[in-house]
Amino acid sequence: xxxxxxxxxxxxxxxxxxxxxxxxxxxxxxxxxxxxxxxxxxxxxxxxxxxxxxxxxxxxxxxxxxxxxxxxxxxxxxxxxxxxxxxxxxxxxxxxxxxxxxxxxxxxxxxxxxxxxxxxxxxxxxxxxxxxxxxxxxxxxxxxxxxxxxxxxxxxxxxxxxxxxxxxxxxxxxxxxxxxxxxxxxxxxxxxxxxxxxxxxxxxxxxxxxxxxxxxxxxxxxxxxxxxxxxxxxxxxxxxxxxxxxxxxxxxxxxxxxxxxxxxxxxxxxxxxxxxxxxxxxxxxxxxxxxxxxxxxxxxxxxxxxxxxxxxxxxxxxxxxxxxxxxxxxxxxxxxxxxxxxxxxxxxxxxxxxxxxxxxxxxxxxxxxxxxxxxxxxxxxxxxxxxxxxxxxxxxxxxxxxxxxxxxxxxxxxxxxxxxxxxxxxxxxxxxxxxx
Numbered sequence: 451x452x453x454x455x456x457x458x459x460x461x462x463x464x465x466x467x468x469x470x471x472x473x474x475x476x477x478x479x480x481x482x483x484x485x486x487x488x489x490x491x492x493x494x495x496x497x498x499x500x501x502x503x504x505x506x507x508x509x510x511x512x513x514x515x516x517x518x519x520x521x522x523x524x525x526x527x528x529x530x531x532x533x534x535x536x537x538x539x540x541x542x543x544x545x546x547x548x549x550x551x552x553x554x555x556x557x558x559x560x561x562x563x564x565x566x567x568x569x570x571x572x573x574x575x576x577x578x579x580x581x582x583x584x585x586x587x588x589x590x591x592x593x594x595x596x597x598x599x600x601x602x603x604x605x606x607x608x609x610x611x612x613x614x615x616x617x618x619x620x621x622x623x624x625x626x627x628x629x630x631x632x633x634x635x636x637x638x639x640x641x642x643x644x645x646x647x648x649x650x651x652x653x654x655x656x657x658x659x660x661x662x663x664x665x666x667x668x669x670x671x672x673x674x675x676x677x678x679x680x681x682x683x684x685x686x687x688x689x690x691x692x693x694x695x696x697x698x699x700x701x702x703x704x705x706x707x708x709x710x711x712x713x714x715x716x717x718x719x720x721x722x723x724x725x726x727x728x729x730x731x732x733x734x735x736x737x738x739x740x741x742x743x744x745x746x747x748x749x750x751x752x753x754x755x756x757x758x759x760x761x762x763x764x765x766x767x768x769x770x771x772x773x774x775x776x777x778x779x780x781x782x783x784x785x786x787x788x789x790x791x792x793x794x795x796x797x798x799x800x801x802x803x804x805x806x807x808x809x810x811x812x813x814x815x816x817x818x819x820x821x822x823x824x825x826x827x828x829x830x831x832x833x834x835x836x837x838x839x840x841x842x843x844x845x846x847x848x849x850x851x852x853x854x855x856x857x858x859x860x861x862x863x864x865x866x867x868x869x870x871x872x873x874x875x876x877x878x879x880x881x882x883x884x885x886x
Contacts, residue, residue, distance in 0.1 A: 471597075472731035474606030479727060481613030488617055489634060492624055497631045504579035504635050511580060513692050515550045516587025518684030519543070520594040522677040525822060527598035528742035530673070537661060538669035540595075545674050546681075547591055554584040571631055578635045585642040592649040595657065598738040604652050605734065608645060616641035676825075683827040687834035694838040694845075694864075698857045701849035713797045714854045721801035722861070725774075725808030729767065733815060736763060744823045757820050761876065764816040768869075771809020778802035800858045807858075807865040814869040820876035833875050837868050 493501060523543050530539035561577035564570075589608070597605045620637025627633045698718075702710045744756040779802045821830045841864035848856025 470602045470606050471609070471734050472728060474609030475727050475731045477610030478613045481610070481617070485613055485617035485620075488621060492621070492629050493631070493634060497629075497634075501575070501631050501634045504575040504631070505582075505638075507576055508579040508583040508586065510692055511554065511583035512587050512590065513688035514685045515553065516583070516590050517688055518681035519546050519550060519587075519677075520590045521684050521822075522546075522681040523591055523594045524598050524737055525680060525741050525825070526673065526677055527595060528738065528744075529746035532742075532745055535666075535669055535673070536657075538666050538673050540657065541667070541670040542674035542677055543591065543595070545670070546677060547588060550587060551584055554580050554587075558584075574632050575635055578632060578639055582635065582639045582642060585639060585646050589642065589646050589649055592646070592653050596649075596653065597734055598741070599657065600738060601652075601656055602735070604649075604656070608649055611648075612642070612645050615645055619644070680825055680827050683831045683834075687831055687838065690835045690838035690842075694841040697842040697845040698849075698861060701846045702854065702857055705846070705850040706853050710849075710854050714800075714857055717797035717800040717804055717854075717858070720797070721778075721804030722808040725771070725805055725812060729808070729812030729815065732763075733812075736816075737819065740819055740823065747824045753823060756823050757876065760816055760819040760823070761873075764813040764869075764873070767809055767813035767816060771806055771813070774809065775802050775806040778805055800854070803858050803862050807862040810862075810865040810869050814865070814872040817869065817872035817876050830875060833871050837864070837871050840864070840867060 489501070526539060530536055558577050558580040561573055561580065565573045565577060589612075593605060593608060616638045619641035620634045623633045623637040623640065627636075699711050699715065702714055740756050740760055743759065744752055747753050818830060821827065841860070844860035844864055845857055848858075848860035850856075852859065
């Protein structure tokens with residue numbers, strides 16, 4: 451009898467915290483847009499292209515290394531605090547972060563040696579980009595702990611501050627060292643370092659420094675192994691999902707032209723991106739609550755309650771997205787045309803469909819919490835890789851045959867495929883638990 455009231459209370463709390471975290475995302479998104487305007491004013495198209503490739507390398511490194519560790523910290527924080535093992539958890543997290551730093555620094559050093567032998571702007575940019583991935587990875591992990599601890603104000607502050615700080619430092623470095631690609635990415639590195647110092651200061655204030663006993667050190671080593679087992683599938687499927695996310699634009703560039711890429715990108719930014727932004731904010735708030743409810747997944751009743759909540763969030767996402775899709779279909783296209791240049795007015799016909807695709811994909815992201823609740827990331831590996839490969843193939847076929855329209859259709863088809871696959875995966879987990 452108490453479950454509906456508990457659910458309503460939790461949803462009200464999630465809604466309030468989502469608005470706070472969402473405000474950080476919005477401020478950060480505006481900063482990202484402004485940074486594009488400012489940096490493209492200073493840099494030539496060739497320089498900006500080199501800079502973008504450097505950032506891509508940093509993002510890919512994060513997807514494979516720091517992203518999985520961030521996911522593990524979010525999942526293991528609640529059961530660790532519940533079992534009074536916060537000190538071993540913090541120690542295990544920092545040990546894994548040190549391993550990640552060692553890998554990145556080794557690769558960056560090799561790039562530095564190559565640059566000494568054969569000086570190249572691209573190699574220098576790649577070396578600095580790897581250092582940037584290390585700093586932003588550490589930021590992401592500290593942010594994950596603060597988010598799991600539900601310090602939403604701090605999370606929103608750093609989300610909003612980051613993009614503004616990075617490009618401001620880049621512009622400042624232009625004045626000192628000249629307008630170059632390396633100056634731009636070094637500015638990003640300096641800005642990210644300042645942000646990391648802020649995050650670490652707040653971390654020491656809110657969480658504190660762990661004080662370990664001998665037994666705690668043994669627990670930390672055991673927890674480190676468990677976190678690594680949980681995290682590595684994220685790194686594997688992150689390679690494939692990164693390719694899938696970039697394949698729409700690459701496919702249009704290969705089979706069509708740069709104009710098609712531009713039209714699609716505008717439609718994506720106005721239709722898909724706002725939904726992605728809102729769902730990411732909600733996910734940041736909901737995930738720690740779901741994981742805290744499930745605990746260490748040893749109690750069947752808690753796991754069932756958490757699974758039910760995750761699937762309800764998935765259903766709510768589908769309902770809200772469908773309503774938004776209907777509204778967008780009936781709005782005057784001239785309203786959207788007012789926010790884009792004359793050459794991009796044709797992109798407005800794709801907005802409702804990309805909005806729908808974004809919401810359906812978000813529903814799938816909520817559904818995948820079911821295996822994550824039970825620490826079964828390996829069980830989701832095949833499904834995540836398969837859907838990413840199919841999505842990539844759909845983008846290339848759509849671009850080759852129908853151009854922008856085909857890629858929009860492929861994005862929509864992939865989103866529904868992803869949702870069905872995640873729901874099937876969650877049902878398999880549910881049936882498996884019932885038979886145990």
